[in-house]
Amino acid sequence: MTAIILDGLGLANELALELKQEVNSLKVIPVLKVILVGNDPESQIYVRSKEKRAREIGINLEVVSLPETIEEREILDLIDRFNKQDEVDGIMVQLPLPQHISYHNIINALDPTKDADGFSAVNMGKLWLNEPNFIAPATPKGIMTLLDHYHLELAGKNSVIIGRSNIVSKPLASLLLARNSTVTITHRQTTNIIEIARQADFLFVATGQAEMVDKSFVKPGAVVVDVGINRTDHGLVGDVNFSEVKQVAGYLTPVPKGVGPMTVISLMEQVVSHAKMREENGAKSD
């Protein structure tokens, strides 16, 4: 038996075509501002993949490159300006930020409706509480879209998340719980992690440790979602040992071409959705 591979890139390409048609039918042009501080080479790779998708779809993505030494105050002023500009649909701050800048201050300064990454406390809180009108972080949102595409039903199933990051694991837990899955969050201090992982119908791995999850973690037939992206001597790999786990899992996301493209397309969906709302509101006030 070998796992069915969940084709994130294929689905993202399909969704990009649909989004392009949606954008063509709009009178307004969706605008996304990406704030990039410093010269982290990883960040630049991520930003380029977003630029490529945005161009394809017809989103006006502007990268605002700021020097490593910029003061927090200046970024806050810039955010304040974008918050007030009606034509801006989304603002995102590429992570990581330099040490002297408070991530919390920056992210919570975003207008919640323009917080394209959904990382602000108020969006995270609304998502956790199942309130209406939140923005879900792109990675967990993209994972849900991918699982839905393959008709993988979460309700009543055991979901186990390895890792507890704010940007992936916690919002993922919120979404899984809203889908009526039983949710376990494990982390470095979990003592019996393999035993817990082996009970998962859905296993989500977001640890940042290359290929740490081997087949001993996986119940036969389980759905395994690999959120990791690690650059190694033998190329890009995930947090899951792909060749081993694909012999045991029922479904498995590859790295690359799995969760990564779904993250980018989810961000774009968010921006287009804000632009549609803006057009509707504009039409109403005409």
Place this chain on the structure above:
Amino acid sequence: MTAIILDGLGLANELALELKQEVNSLKVIPVLKVILVGNDPESQIYVRSKEKRAREIGINLEVVSLPETIEEREILDLIDRFNKQDEVDGIMVQLPLPQHISYHNIINALDPTKDADGFSAVNMGKLWLNEPNFIAPATPKGIMTLLDHYHLELAGKNSVIIGRSNIVSKPLASLLLARNSTVTITHRQTTNIIEIARQADFLFVATGQAEMVDKSFVKPGAVVVDVGINRTDHGLVGDVNFSEVKQVAGYLTPVPKGVGPMTVISLMEQVVSHAKMREENGAKSD
């Protein structure tokens, strides 16, 4: 073997004495506004137990009783007024609210620093994300205080929560994760709930179903925290079958006199802490 009973009432009484001394040493008087809509008899019981504690400690608790038919707008105006009044340290809205009023609108209108229950999206989000300066909901906060008092270490242990309410289970999960516990959230759609519960070192029960958790759910020696309060023909009972579970558990909270008094005292701690901050800020601006 019989479980050690976690004496919530005893600890709450001790903490009340300490809080009273703190309040005596303040120049300002802590003020808590409790908004009570309609005539729900349960709500009135809960409000009275808060009034009693507040009086003991020296907190000025004012109950604002509003008719069942009041419009949402009027409650929002009232909250706006309390938000602006410097001398108000905390505002809480007794649940449940009548159907025609949006709980989300009301709760998210509170100034986050005066949101004494910590139920607003921004406070819940900050807690979930481990950001500084949040207000933790009183019940989970009280549970942590109780466990700490008995030196029950959560790190690396398996915590299982039965129930997924916004006001108890979700913020409890946030706090447990921040304490480095492995956290599982189960609910009505969980299929193998007994099997999961039996793996818990810490079992938290908040289902609102009288005595649903019997000894089959409990690993010998586990810590069992009962958040339920159910009025039955044979008096107040929790969500745990106390007489059965106490034969198996290592530690167990009683109902009443367990989590309930810890919830009330945690709310009072929150109000006093805001009053202290207000006094310090006032002193600075003198």
